[in-house]
Amino acid sequence: MSLLDLVIFLPLIGFLALLLVPRGAPGMSRTAALGISLVIFLVSLGLLGPYWFAQPTGYTFSTDIPWISTPTIRYHVGLDGLSLWLILLTTLLTPICIVISWKYIQNRVKEYFAFLLLLEFGLIGVFVALDLFLFYVFWEITLVPMYFLIGIWGHDRRIYAAVKFFLYTMAGSVLMLAAMIYLYNRSGSFDFTIIQSMIQTGRLSLSWEEQILLFLAFFIAFAIKVPLFPLHTWLPDAHVEAPTAGSVMLASVMLKMGCYGLIRFCLPLFPNAARSCSGWINALAITGIIYGALVAMVQPNMKKLVAYSSVSHLGFVVLGIFSFTQQGMDGAVYQMLNHGISTGGLFIMVGYLYERRHSLEIKSFGGVATPAPNLSTVFLITTLASIGLPLLNNFIGEFLVLQGAATVNFSWTVFAAIGVILSAVYMLWMYQRVIYGRATEDLAHHMPDLSGREWAAMLPLLVLMVWMGSFSQSFLPPISAQTAKILEQSKVGVDFRVSVKNPAPVLSSAVENKETGSAAR
């Protein structure tokens, strides 16, 4: 039993322990949940060990034991540079989410915190599962607590949003399940590392049609989660209706499940299909960037604005992944973390404002700066981080993505950069309308400044925004090591297809031309 197993199962143990807390003791549930989640965070810091000075090539902390005998399904988990930061992000945000819900959640307190821990269990599992079946299990587990978080503790249209969220994700993931079973029947294993090496060495050769269909089955499941335009329609509803902590977990970590899946599974398993589809996928990503930004601009509701800004930001991640360049991939992964921190922060700030005014409408605010200067400052830093101001975190990620995309197709960069500009427009415009201006009597009366608890929740995020923006080298090496490997794996497939048997010569030559073209440039 490795440290990683401990990090995976502690939240589940916490979930079960919380269920045993008596119903009449909400204070006890809160304290217990916070205690457990802090312990998990501290334990998870231990995962940094192997990555501190060197970059291990394989998976660290891996455990591989049989679970189900027929068909062979193993509990196979392992950590690498790709999952490392995502896990730390999850374990960091869970206690933060518990802190911000401390006062807001007054009804069915125990269940609420229990579901947060169950969600953490599922999320951590998704990022470390190396068996496709196990991955699917964790993937689906995350649905249940989030469904309840939105449906029970959400706002007015919560039921609609919760059911939509569940069905959307379910519809996408059943096709992924079919693809996984198909892969199993062809390869005889659910183990990702085995299937991947079989594909790489050519021991498992899939026909062109198989590759495309399997790729699409995985891709659609992940694209719904990312969410990639035009599959994003569940996201604004879910975000707006969820309680603050739900929005934070949803935006910061759950959307990353989709991005993570694209990098971890889609590229190494179906390199040829991924490369030949990259054209229209990037077109969709760029459409999402601009569309999300334009829609965000006209939103009267703050949460909806931040939700659409997520659609826009996640477009960058997809663009970075499907640029198939080192910088693009690094930027994409970095941007996943950045988005987790800055958008998580934005949702928390919007939540603070909501708790004071019980409204999410921009027009019911204005002049917040006078009664609540600290809140305004923190909100400003978070806003600037989200826009991508240099020295704050988003700048690094967006820059890398744009740079990577530029080496492949410069027009992509041009269009995507429009999204960066638009993000400044809608964020600053919202900030201006909410924070500046003259405060009404009523608002000033109901707008206390940040409390100690509220500071405590935001402070780690603020530190990270500056740290990740100024010293990206503390975070990038494990990511780069892993993305380089995945990039290599996704190239091997192309060589293999060109050299061995080639059912689609037109497409492959297009890819090759692009490759040589970019190299020449």
Place this chain on the structure above:
Amino acid sequence: MPLANFIPTADDYLRYLPEIILTVVGVVIMFLEAVGGERRKPALGWLAGAGLLAAIWGSVVALGVGGTGFQNMVIVDGFATFFRILVLVIGLLTIVSSTQYLDREKANAGEFHALLLFSIAGQCVMASANELIMVFIGLEISSIASYILAGYLRDDRRNNESALKYFLLGSFATAFLLYGVAWVYGLTGSTNLAEVRRVLMTPESAPNLVLMGTAAALMFVGFAFKVSAAPFQVWAPDVYQGAPAPVSAFMSTGPKAAAFAVFLRVFITAFGPIATRWEPFVWGSAIATMIVGNFAALTQTNIKRLLAYSSIAHAGYVLVAVTAHSEIGTAAAMFYLAAYAFMQIGAFAVVTWFSRQGEKFVNVDDLAGLGERQPMVAAMLTIFLLSLIGVPLTGGFFGKFYIFRAALDSNLVWLTVIGLLNSAVAAYYYLRLIVVMYMKEPGAATENIGPVSAGLRVAILGSALATLVLGIFPSLVLDFAGRSAALVK
């Protein structure tokens, strides 16, 4: 042949032990019911439970001396034992979940338990039938007892409607089946499954394929009625809605499992050689069943009716496994029927408790606020519903996973895709129940509910535990199913 050959050996009796035990205990209960006083009645339930436990032991003993018995009329193999034990466990759960109901409706009588045992005995006969005549006999024993059970509350109008519908349509179905048996006998000269298979395999003696296809089709009609497969599913919602809740739970699991057992055995053993001919029909029926069940369930407001349509849909998933007609397909069907039995009985047990006297509260909206007022029961019902949806770590998920794996293994790609999309549609109506329980303002129907009786508590907790165990450690059952799935030796 000398007469001595027809005298059963001691082993023959052992192979038939579960059926013997059930019949004897059933008759004893009938007798005690007549002579015993009013006060003895609760004891009859205990006796029936003990009989079922003894029959489970008997099934294990019978497997110990496995093989064919009574001149090849019955066969005791892993497959038969699996289904015997499954229907016996279903019977046990039905008995514990019906005690409160029978007291409530003032109908606690020995007949109920005796009929239940007879019905289960019929299902055990079906599970171990090696002969078309035995199939028919088992089916009749099981059906006749359940016709009566469906109308057990004889003063209740809905009960009567349910029983009459079940009886009329069920008799039609059995007639079709019997007609099919006659055709098979006429074409192949035998009713023994292995013999029919041998005749079909030999090119010289193989009968005309059109006639043989007609025979198989007639039998398919009979089985499709019993498992509520489209287009012969229309009776199920009315019958399940009208029958007493514990009986609906029983009818939608026990007879269905047994009917699938004979369906699999007949079609894979006897009609195996013409599998390519019947496969398209079962394929079409599977798709139609899933679609009809799921889409009709979307608009239901009565929980029992909703569960009835969902039970049709689940029969569709099992038909997918039948369509695969492979060993893993058979194993998948076996596992699924077991997982399905627990979640369905569990859900019905909650309905039994919740509906109260006269089944007043059976609407979906009545559940409003159950999550707040009765968190434990609501949590259990949630587990059953999540399992019916097919969320990982529940038996329902692994069952579906295994079925679609078998289907893909047999290259049924479209069937798999349609089936999986169907299960996404199904999520909607199960979620509606969860929504009402947890996310709606508590309503009048959840106020002042009496406690869950000890028997129901055993049924609900036991089913929930089984559902989770089958989801987390499926190997416990799956390995046995996998070993027993080889029907053709």
